[in-house]
Amino acid sequence: xxxxxxxxxxxxxxxxxxxxxxxxxxxxxxxxxxxxxxxxxxxxxxxxxxxxxxxxxxxxxxxxxxxxxxxxxxxxxxxxxxxxxxxxxxxxxxxxxxxxxxxxxxxxxxxxxxxxxxxxxxxxxxxxxxxxxxxxxxxxxxxxxxxxxxxxxxxxxxxxxxxxxxxxxxxxxxxxxxxxxxx
Amino acid sequence: xxxxxxxxxxxxxxxxxxxxxxxxxxxxxxxxxxxxxxxxxxxxxxxxxxxxxxxxxxxxxxxxxxxxxxxxxxxxxxxxxxxxxxxxxxxxxxxxxxxxxxxxxxxxxxxxxxxxxxxxxxxxxxxxxxxxxxxxxxxxxxxxxxxxxxxxxxxxxxxxxxxxxxxxxxxxxxxxxxxxxxxxxxxxxxxxxxxxxxxxxxxxxxxxxxxxxxxxxxxxxxxxxxxxxxxxxxxxxxxxxxxxxxxxxxxxxxxxxxxxxxxxxxxxxxxxxxxxxxxxxx
Numbered sequence: 001x002x003x004x005x006x007x008x009x010x011x012x013x014x015x016x017x018x019x020x021x022x023x024x025x026x027x028x029x030x031x032x033x034x035x036x037x038x039x040x041x042x043x044x045x046x047x048x049x050x051x052x053x054x055x056x057x058x059x060x061x062x063x064x065x066x067x068x069x070x071x072x073x074x075x076x077x078x079x080x081x082x083x084x085x086x087x088x089x090x091x092x093x094x095x096x097x098x099x100x101x102x103x104x105x106x107x108x109x110x111x112x113x114x115x116x117x118x119x120x121x122x123x124x125x126x127x128x129x130x131x132x133x134x135x136x137x138x139x140x141x142x143x144x145x146x147x148x149x150x151x152x153x154x155x156x157x158x159x160x161x162x163x164x165x166x167x168x169x170x171x172x173x174x175x176x177x178x179x180x181x182x183x
Numbered sequence: 184x185x186x187x188x189x190x191x192x193x194x195x196x197x198x199x200x201x202x203x204x205x206x207x208x209x210x211x212x213x214x215x216x217x218x219x220x221x222x223x224x225x226x227x228x229x230x231x232x233x234x235x236x237x238x239x240x241x242x243x244x245x246x247x248x249x250x251x252x253x254x255x256x257x258x259x260x261x262x263x264x265x266x267x268x269x270x271x272x273x274x275x276x277x278x279x280x281x282x283x284x285x286x287x288x289x290x291x292x293x294x295x296x297x298x299x300x301x302x303x304x305x306x307x308x309x310x311x312x313x314x315x316x317x318x319x320x321x322x323x324x325x326x327x328x329x330x331x332x333x334x335x336x337x338x339x340x341x342x343x344x345x346x347x348x349x350x351x352x353x354x355x356x357x358x359x360x361x362x363x364x365x366x367x368x369x370x371x372x373x374x375x376x377x378x379x380x381x382x383x384x385x386x387x388x389x390x391x392x393x394x395x396x397x398x399x400x401x402x403x404x405x406x407x408x409x410x411x412x413x414x415x416x417x418x419x420x421x422x423x424x425x426x427x428x429x430x431x432x433x434x435x436x437x438x439x440x441x442x443x444x445x446x447x448x449x450x451x452x453x454x455x456x457x458x459x460x461x462x463x464x465x
């Protein structure tokens with residue numbers, strides 16, 4: 001699990017990448033190793049869930065913004081309705097994002113969820129409902145982030161397409177207008 | 184007035200968005216209210232002008248151009264520049280740093296501290312709104328507007344830890360049971376209210392039920408420190424009553440009158456069972 005030491009090339013934000021991976025890896029590592037070494041469920045639970053919650057926070061607030069330029073959150077508007085917001089950078093900035101950064105971001109996000117699912121299956125097989133609880137909580141947090149950022153990305157692509165088509169339309173109309181203004 | 188983008192955006196697009204955020208922050212602080220809700224088409228008429236030489240903070244209520252485009256998932260509420268009503272932790276820290284680097288901050292540490300401080304202060308303010316007497320309790324929707332789940336998470340874990348420490352045997356089961364009971368209970372209670380036709384937002388209600396555990400946390404702490412049964416009984420009764428008092432207005436205002444008891448009784452039941460757990464642990 002050596003994500004933080006990639007071969008060779010340049011990450012644009014190595015510190016952010018490091019933290020992005022750190023808490024995920026720490027939660028998984030702690031869970032796996034502690035189950036082998038000592039038997040105190042409460043400590044395992046609290047530490048693992050805490051690390052997972054920290055990871056959730058870091059991904060949502062810091063690395064999502066820095067590595068891929070996406071963010072999502074929930075607001076309650078004046079009418080008392082809950083609104084989910086998804087935001088992305090404009091296309092130019094998105095294109096400038098470091099490819100390695102975003103590769104790391106997405107892959108670790110998906111992989112950590114997969115690992116938790118695998119661990120969940122193990123604990124199911126062993127009939128350990130306690131540990132299933134831990135896995136359940138961590139999985140929920142990972143999936144929440146995945147869903148949030150994937151929705152951001154989909155919206156981003158849709159908007160980019162809209163933007164592209166409308167920009168072309170507006171440029172055409174502006175050149176026509178400037179042509180007319182000259183007359 | 185020309186409608187073209189290119190000649191009215193002198194700065195590069197990413198710093199444009201940063202400036203937008205800062206401007207909106209300033210505008211909103213001037214307007215002292217939730218920012219004017221702007222028509223939210225991602226492609227709106229561009230700003231009239233942004234003089235490069237003078238301060239960039241001149242503009243206007245024109246919705247920001249696409250650089251920072253957003254969409255709401257149900258297309259209901261237009262894009263509200265997020266700086267004034269700080270959304271859950273994300274927005275402000277980047278708008279606080281007017282670096283012109285785009286909406287992402289310069290260093291890792293600076294925004295993290297800001298965000299952490301903001302989160303903590305939100306937990307404290309939510310706690311004060313829910314659990315202590317204050318003028319907003321009559322309008323529950325407004326009171327927990329900035330719901331967050333960190334407070335409830337800490338309180339539930341804390342309660343589980345207290346119960347687990349007080350238990351002399353089977354510590355881990357006690358913890359797991361307490362956590363699962365509280366988490367599942369909160370979800371089920373929320374579903375109950377929703378199914379009764381109540382108007383409450385899922386996460387807001389989860390957040391509320393979590394915050395209302397705070398008095399029971401205090402009760403559990405006291406019970407852990409003093410082992411006398413009578414003291415425990417009194418403390419738990421007092422804190423239970425406090426919890427129920429805290430939860431009552433939010434739940435009862437969410438459902439209509441005839442179903443109030445149906446919505447409130449399960450909440451009562453859950454808190455009473457937690458109270459019994461606290462008393463009975465030895």
